Amino acid sequence: MIRVNVFVEGQTEETFVRELLVPYFSNVEIYLTPILAQTSPGHKGGIVSYGKVKHQLGRLCRQDSKAVVTTLIDYYGLPADFPGQTNPEQDAEKRAVAMEQALADDIQQPNFIPNLVLHEFEALLFCEPAKFADWLDDEAPIAQLQAIKAQFASPELINNSPQTAPSKRILALVPEYRKTLHGPFIAADIGLDAIRAQCPHFNRWIERLLALGH
Template sequence: MRSLYLLAEGQSEFVVIDSVLQPHLEQAGFHVRKSILVTKPTVGGPALRGGVSSWARIEGEIRRVLLDPTVDIATTMVDYYGLPNDTPGMSQRPLAADPFSQVTAVEQAIEEVIGDPRFIAHLTLHELETWVLAAAGPLGDLVGNRRLTG
């Protein structure tokens, strides 16, 4: 089995990884590990998790994961919207281009800065929570809630 590490932006992404992606990836032969970005370490208590506070914090967590030689692939599940301005590629992204090209440019810049072939940047163009609203009908079918199916 190959080891895949998913670094989630927040609780919503973590739930999607846990309930949707992980079972599928495990069937495909991956051992999945995951965590939520630490947004603020606290003295004497648990660290606060979820959300993107700074590129330095994201970079530090990615590099910490890649210190583990058993990780074959590491990736992120982070929303493009709201990325800190100092994130690699943000100031150079092609603003006149379509949003997908902008996301791709930032992902490539992040991968270049990290510089580890095991790392594949993944930014979600639209906030993950938007996916739920956009697919309320199928979500209602999935969870058995007729009020969502319309």
């Protein structure tokens, strides 16, 4: 039996792991457990400083060295002290890969697999904007969401400025969108296979976890 502890930054990602990834991986006898980031005593969710992340990841790796520890953290909005932030690479995916490596180098644990979501969780929802229809009273924004998607080779490449990050684009068109409520369920409607097919960076993480079973 292979166990994987997935360090997640918020309740949305926690639900995403539990509802989509856990059943997907249990079919191949890899058992995932979401671990919600702790920001302060009694408070969970959010990445406010790298120091807190490093402490929690290191502790998870050492507490159970026979389990793999991985992350589900948004690349967009990482704190300034996160490893690799000074990398001059301009290509978002290459920069994310370099930051993942910098994170692995800093954690220095053999059972650790770093992963950053390009650019944030909401990018995955652009894989099939039509799935928003089941959660909206007005379907008018669907065409606009699809038009945004059509501008990019992959949903992961929808850019990451404060005005144009995937979540900001969704909220501008769908003000009633609530990440923790709607996000995981829309992702579940889309399905993991469709997300993997359109999001190569995300898919490489999934493939790396699946390879643990071989």
